[in-house]
Amino acid sequence: MAGNPKPLTPLRYPGGKGAFAPFVKSVIETNHLKGGHYMEPFAGGAGVALDLLFNGYVSDIHINDADLAIYHFWHAIVTNTDDFLALLQQAPLTNY
Incomplete structure (x- = not known):
């Protein structure tokens, strides 16, 4: 499955699930769930959730993560x- 050419999430998250967005979209379409809510308990970078929201597949997203740093x-x-x-605007840019 091809992912979006431009990531929708501000996080580059190891193990990101953004590439699964096309599959989730097809499940939503097949089951006539377009416009509903989407919940992701282990969101990480929230690539799927943001893709679904920004492309109008869902009206709301509810994300959480067990990693407190990601939650915060x-x-x-x-x-x-x-x-x-x-x-963010005040943060120094580095090459790391």
């Missing part, structure tokens, strides 16, 4: 978006 990353983006973006 997404929580910060959703609940403190402006503060997160301000910090």
Whole structure:
């Protein structure tokens, strides 16, 4: 399955599931579930969830992760978006 040429997630996540988005889309279409909610308990980079949301397959996504660092990353983006973006703009760029 070919993934999106441009990643939709801000995270490059090891073991990312974004390449499965076309399969999940076909399951949604086959079962007439377009426009519903999508839940991903181990979201990581949330590649599938974001693909489904940005391409109109679902109306809402609900993501979580057992890794507290990943959970807090997404929580910060959703609940403190402006503060997160301000910090991101101030972050030094490196070659690492």
